[in-house]
Amino acid sequence: MINKRIYLDNAASTPLDERVARHMMKILVETPGNPSSPHHEGQQARIIIEEARDAAAAMLGSESRDIFFTSGGTEANNSALMGMARAMQNHGRHIISTPVEHPSVRAALEALEKEGFSVEYLKPGADGNIAPASLNSLLRDDTILVSVMYVNNETGIIHPVREMAGMLAGHRALFHVDAVQAFGKLDFDVHSLPCDALSFSAHKIHGPKGIGGLFLRHGTPFRPRAVGGGQEANRRAGTENISGIAGLHKAIELCRERPEHRRQARRLQKHFEQGLREIYPRALILGEQTLRSPYISAIALPGIDNQSLLLNLDLQGVAVSVGSACSSGSIKPSHVIRAISEDETIVNSTIRVSYNRYQTIEDMDEALMRFKTVLNR
Numbered sequence: 001m002i003n004k005r006i007y008l009d010n011a012a013s014t015p016l017d018e019r020v021a022r023h024m025m026k027i028l029v030e031t032p033g034n035p036s037s038p039h040h041e042g043q044q045a046r047i048i049i050e051e052a053r054d055a056a057a058a059m060l061g062s063e064s065r066d067i068f069f070t071s072g073g074t075e076a077n078n079s080a081l082m083g084m085a086r087a088m089q090n091h092g093r094h095i096i097s098t099p100v101e102h103p104s105v106r107a108a109l110e111a112l113e114k115e116g117f118s119v120e121y122l123k124p125g126a127d128g129n130i131a132p133a134s135l136n137s138l139l140r141d142d143t144i145l146v147s148v149m150y151v152n153n154e155t156g157i158i159h160p161v162r163e164m165a166g167m168l169a170g171h172r173a174l175f176h177v178d179a180v181q182a183f184g185k186l187d188f189d190v191h192s193l194p195c196d197a198l199s200f201s202a203h204k205i206h207g208p209k210g211i212g213g214l215f216l217r218h219g220t221p222f223r224p225r226a227v228g229g230g231q232e233a234n235r236r237a238g239t240e241n242i243s244g245i246a247g248l249h250k251a252i253e254l255c256r257e258r259p260e261h262r263r264q265a266r267r268l269q270k271h272f273e274q275g276l277r278e279i280y281p282r283a284l285i286l287g288e289q290t291l292r293s294p295y296i297s298a299i300a301l302p303g304i305d306n307q308s309l310l311l312n313l314d315l316q317g318v319a320v321s322v323g324s325a326c327s328s329g330s331i332k333p334s335h336v337i338r339a340i341s342e343d344e345t346i347v348n349s350t351i352r353v354s355y356n357r358y359q360t361i362e363d364m365d366e367a368l369m370r371f372k373t374v375l376n377r
């Protein structure tokens with residue numbers, strides 16, 4: 001009998017913090033107004049949004065007016081890429097990205113290709129990371145947009161986006177960073193990482209699903225996708241998701257202790273990786289030779305089929321993943337692992353284990369015991 005499940009799929013989504021849930025419930029019940037209304041109830045709702053905007057801006061070191069809320073990371077990525085590319089098309093139609101982006105970036109780029117934009121991809125090196133210098137080889141006069149994610153959601157690899165931003169200084173191309181796996185976890189701001197647009201999402205930091213936002217530096221050419229009532233300074237129409245925005249605000253507040261959260265995640269990651277190597281000496285940590293987030297491990301277990309491992313671990317009460325959440329359920333091998341390794345053994349045996357700040361070494365030990373049971377079979 002398995003009495004406690006161990007959730008190691010925090011890169012897909014983190015558990016909602018109870019303090020966030022309680023705060024959201026209060027807002028849901030006590031906020032009848034539409035934030036666009038001029039009366040008291042409307043203005044109460046407006047205040048909730050503007051305070052959350054200030055908190056998101058403080059986290060990113062930006063001006064509050066440069067933040068708008070979306071339904072999450074996917075919409076932020078879609079809006080950024082489509083909104084900026086379409087607004088820039090008179091200057092050129094060349095876009096640069098990487099083959100390891102989240103599906104919400106990949107699909108947006110494919111849609112733009114159908115509109116006549118051309119996209120080229122920076123290839124990861126032997127360590128799985130993208131060398132900043134490779135940007136120079138693809139950058140052209142008609143490049144209008146570069147999009148590179150900060151932390152890869154499948155490997156945890158930290159891309160050199162600061163260096164890339166520096167290289168783009170003085171070039172017309174706009175720079176978008178998908179920071180969904182970095183926001184609230186790593187320390188950065190839009191001064192040390194001078195990008196034009198940056199996406200974030202609440203449910204990776206113990207906030208609610210379905211809310212996130214985009215930092216869009218003022219003056220950046222942009223065509224909104226949702227049009228209507230002119231909300232969010234004409235960047236995203238539609239009555240705002242007040243309780244979600246309040247939940248995001250609370251989740252941001254809870255990230256204040258992020259150096260300690262990171263230390264805990266690193267302890268868990270080290271302990272788990274080392275433990276798994278003892279159980280399965282052929283285990284290979286992807287991205288080990290480069291910078292990695294402490295929250296994610298991509299581990300290849302040559303000789304093991306990752307799909308059946310996932311299912312068997314699930315039966316033992318352990319949740320891990322193969323690829324990103326959006327493609328889980330399908331049996332397609334991960335495009336990310338394939339982009340960093342040509343070895344099919346690696347592609348078909350890699351699992352993702354991802355941690356959260358509230359987990360303990362005891363949780364890792366329990367998970368390792370269950371891994372051992374399954375791997376021995």
Ligand SMILES: Cc1ncc(COP(=O)(O)O)c(C=O)c1O
Pocket residue numbers: 011012071072073074075077102104149151152153178179180181201202203210211212324325326
């Ligand atoms: C790197 C990255 N970008 C974008 C997203 C999409 O965010 P959301 O789930 O809020 O739409 C995710 C979530 O899986 C992600 O990991």
